[in-house]
Amino acid sequence: ETGVTQSPTHLIKTRGQQVTLRCSSQSGHNTVSWYQQALGQGPQFIFQYYREEENGRGNFPPRFSGLQFPNYSSELNVNALELDDSALYLCASSFGQGAYEQYFGPGTRLTVT
Amino acid sequence: RKEVEQDPGPFNVPEGATVAFNCTYSNSASQSFFWYRQDCRKEPKLLMSVYSSGNEDGRFTAQLNRASQYISLLIRDSKLSDSATYLCVVRPLGGGSQGNLIFGKGTKLSVKP
Numbered sequence: 469e470t471g472v473t474q475s476p477t478h479l480i481k482t483r484g485q486q487v488t489l490r491c492s493s494q495s496g497h498n499t500v501s502w503y504q505q506a507l508g509q510g511p512q513f514i515f516q517y518y519r520e521e522e523n524g525r526g527n528f529p530p531r532f533s534g535l536q537f538p539n540y541s542s543e544l545n546v547n548a549l550e551l552d553d554s555a556l557y558l559c560a561s562s563f564g565q566g567a568y569e570q571y572f573g574p575g576t577r578l579t580v581t
Numbered sequence: 582r583k584e585v586e587q588d589p590g591p592f593n594v595p596e597g598a599t600v601a602f603n604c605t606y607s608n609s610a611s612q613s614f615f616w617y618r619q620d621c622r623k624e625p626k627l628l629m630s631v632y633s634s635g636n637e638d639g640r641f642t643a644q645l646n647r648a649s650q651y652i653s654l655l656i657r658d659s660k661l662s663d664s665a666t667y668l669c670v671v672r673p674l675g676g677g678s679q680g681n682l683i684f685g686k687g688t689k690l691s692v693k694p
Contacts, residue, residue: 510668510684524681572624
């Protein structure tokens with residue numbers, strides 16, 4: 469196992485609501501990246517946090533936001549949920565700025581109705 | 582053109598077969614390359630990094646051809662447990678999305694008895 473944990477495992481929300489997903493990185497890792505994986509697709513990069521600062525962002529609107537805490541755990545917040553936000557949200561843990569080898573948590577499956 | 586393209590699959594092979602997956606990437610400045618494996622409804626797991634000189638890990642061999650922007654994965658003596666989706670992953674150099682891993686859609690492998 470990677471030692472990366474995520475909570476909750478499953479979540480059902482209604483369109484327009486807000487959601488917060490959580491991730492704890494592997495011991496010794498200081499970088500967390502978030503990805504969205506729709507059914508039948510590869511994961512798509514949302515953003516990365518390195519030492520509590522955003523270190524890059526993919527093509528996602530501002531209603532997707534995040535935080536990293538001093539212990540390197542991280543949150544992903546999504547406001548004004550849309551039906552298309554239904555997906556598996558993955559966080560990945562790594563060491564150092566940039567991607568290199570990333571280790572994924574089990575993901576949070578979000579369903580928006 | 583998609584940034585990372587893979588054989589669409591699915592590949593259905595008997596146990597013991599040798600199977601090869603191919604992947605092409607569009608950004609010639611890409612810096613790092615990986616193969617991940619993803620089981621159904623699970624997170625992606627790093628299978629191996631891909632180096633310019635090619636590398637082998639047991640039954641798995643990865644090759645990189647930078648001139649052709651082509652990556653391959655060869656699995657020898659397939660096992661039932663190799664059944665999964667194999668994701669080709671590229672890390673581009675620089676750009677506005679540091680830390681961005683770009684995933685292909687994946688190729689599904691099914692190994693039959």
